[in-house]
Amino acid sequence: MITKKIEEIEAFTGQEGTQIKQIFSPIEANNAIRYSIAHCTINPGNNSKPHTMKTSEMYYILQGNGIMHIGEEQKQVKQNETIFVPPMSKQFLENNGKIDLILLCIVDPAWRQEDEVSE
Template sequence: MNERFFVKDLDDKGFFVARDGSILNELFHPEKENLPLSFSIAYGMVEPKSATKPHRLNQPEIYLFLHGQGVFRTDADRFYPIKAYSLVYVPAGCLQWVENPAEEPLSFLCIVSPPWKAEWENEENL
């Protein structure tokens, strides 16, 4: 077997503000880590009393919320309360955004397949 283990710590150097306004840190991305993965996984955060911009990806996403509570919105009329350990599946092309009305950050893991690419976040998707 020619596979290798890979361990990575979440640190301050990898954080960036995504175009939707969330704070992200890509944990495992096959192109950046040279790993044989069909998905990418990122740690994300929405600051207290804020929200991400409505956006859509052409790929499905899965969110696992780790800390905090808020609201996951999929269009103007539908919303889902979320808290730590809530899981959300977002179909490809679905309008989505996250609201954090709380006094503490809302954190999550986001899995995208195929792996996320920055160019997917263009003006027509925000």
């Protein structure tokens, strides 16, 4: 059994300006999974940089609210909401709330730097 505590995972700043804690990827799970899952934080008034992924993504909002931008669409999103981001979609998430916007990001297949293009 492999378990992790969010508070014990070292954070890094993503290319898109978020604080990211990589929870699991195929490497940490002995290649038993093909996706990656990360815990992401966007501070109030900030947003991720517009970017495109070759892979699909799923965001699950744990705390806060914001505006999700996918292509020409935008939608207000909040706690307990899930967002599907299709592959090759220009996207960014904006925190227009007063508290940190915290979410889980699931990328399938697993996130790789070469699959992400910042705008």
